[in-house]
Amino acid sequence: MPKPLPIIIDTDPGQDDAVAILLALASPELEVLGITAVAGNVALALTEINARKICELAGRPDIKVYSGAIRPMVRNLVTAENVHGKTGLDGPVLPEPTMKLQARHGVDFLIETLMSRDAGTVTLCALGPLTNIGLALVREPRIASRIAQIVAMGGGFFEGGNVTPAAEFNIYVDPHAARLVFEAGIPITLIPLDCTHQALTTAARIEKFRALPNRAGPATAAMLDFYERFDVQKYGTDGGPLHDPCVIAWLLKPDLFKGRHVNVAIECQSELTMGMTVIDWWRVTDRAPNATVLRDIDAQGFFDLLAERLARLP
Numbered sequence: 179m180p181k182p183l184p185i186i187i188d189t190d191p192g193q194d195d196a197v198a199i200l201l202a203l204a205s206p207e208l209e210v211l212g213i214t215a216v217a218g219n220v221a222l223a224l225t226e227i228n229a230r231k232i233c234e235l236a237g238r239p240d241i242k243v244y245s246g247a248i249r250p251m252v253r254n255l256v257t258a259e260n261v262h263g264k265t266g267l268d269g270p271v272l273p274e275p276t277m278k279l280q281a282r283h284g285v286d287f288l289i290e291t292l293m294s295r296d297a298g299t300v301t302l303c304a305l306g307p308l309t310n311i312g313l314a315l316v317r318e319p320r321i322a323s324r325i326a327q328i329v330a331m332g333g334g335f336f337e338g339g340n341v342t343p344a345a346e347f348n349i350y351v352d353p354h355a356a357r358l359v360f361e362a363g364i365p366i367t368l369i370p371l372d373c374t375h376q377a378l379t380t381a382a383r384i385e386k387f388r389a390l391p392n393r394a395g396p397a398t399a400a401m402l403d404f405y406e407r408f409d410v411q412k413y414g415t416d417g418g419p420l421h422d423p424c425v426i427a428w429l430l431k432p433d434l435f436k437g438r439h440v441n442v443a444i445e446c447q448s449e450l451t452m453g454m455t456v457i458d459w460w461r462v463t464d465r466a467p468n469a470t471v472l473r474d475i476d477a478q479g480f481f482d483l484l485a486e487r488l489a490r491l492p
């Protein structure tokens with residue numbers, strides 16, 4: 179088997195972040211160098227605890243979890259308790275973590291890891307607002323040429339936004355950080371709502387997780403039961419979109435997805451469209467492509483992969 183791909187997961191768990199972390203920890207193709215928490219779905223004090231809870235659920239208390247940015251770069255923090263519940267991880271009852279939070283700041287960990295490892299080897303998986311990565315770029319611009327790639331869940335174009343008509347949550351929360359990241363010349367794969375809104379947690383899919391003869395499967399089902407209720411009501415769909423695990427699934431099975439290499443620009447000025455990802459899908463400008471934007475997913479293939487991997491956890 180080839181050497182596992184070194185990744186850092188930057189995240190604001192969040193039930194869908196949690197499933198992404200479980201998928202990564204269940205996959206031998208990936209080596210999780212660390213997890214950096216960021217403020218987003220809920221406050222930082224909760225996202226870092228949630229990240230540790232999930233590592234322990236996966237039987238991996240050895241994973242290093244760091245606390246990162248407590249708020250976005252410029253704007254005030256906007257959270258999403260309406261979707262994820264008061265804790266950010268409402269649904270299952272998970273024990274308080276016993277593993278310790280790392281003492282170093284998450285942004286320092288990002289910079290030190292990227293500067294000490296061989297250039298072009300470390301992949302960043304961005305599952306929340308891009309504040310930590312934006313701050314790392316400001317502190318140490320040389321990391322831009324050392325990041326192998328960023329795979330980020332965020333944005334939406336044909337599908338519009340989910341927090342305003344124009345903007346998706348992760349980009350809306352910290353559009354200034356997102357703009358820095360998209361203008362840094364780093365290879366980026368962006369997984370927007372256009373793609374994740376096809377990956378619906380139908381009852382049959384959740385039941386498959388619940389039936390797994392381990393701890394992680396039923397806990398995932400309990401998380402998704404809670405998580406999907408908001409979107410089911412909002413969109414009237416059979417199940418809610420399982421956004422963040424798409425990032426990890428793309429690393430494991432890119433053939434599940436289809437997209438285009440195009441230009442993505444981030445709106446940071448108009449209050450009306452703040453945080454909009456302006457995606458030049460039809461290549462009608464001369465702005466250079468800076469990201470591969472995924473628009474389609476084989477949803478059943480994605481959920482089959484998830485079930486197969488979650489089955490490997492304790």
Ligand code: BDR
Pocket residue numbers: 192193194195219258261305306331340346347348421422
């Ligand atoms: C994104 O926002 C968060 O609520 C989810 O965890 C996901 O990262 C979807 O817009």
Ligand code: CA
Pocket residue numbers: 189190191192194195219305306422
């Ligand atoms: Ca997230």
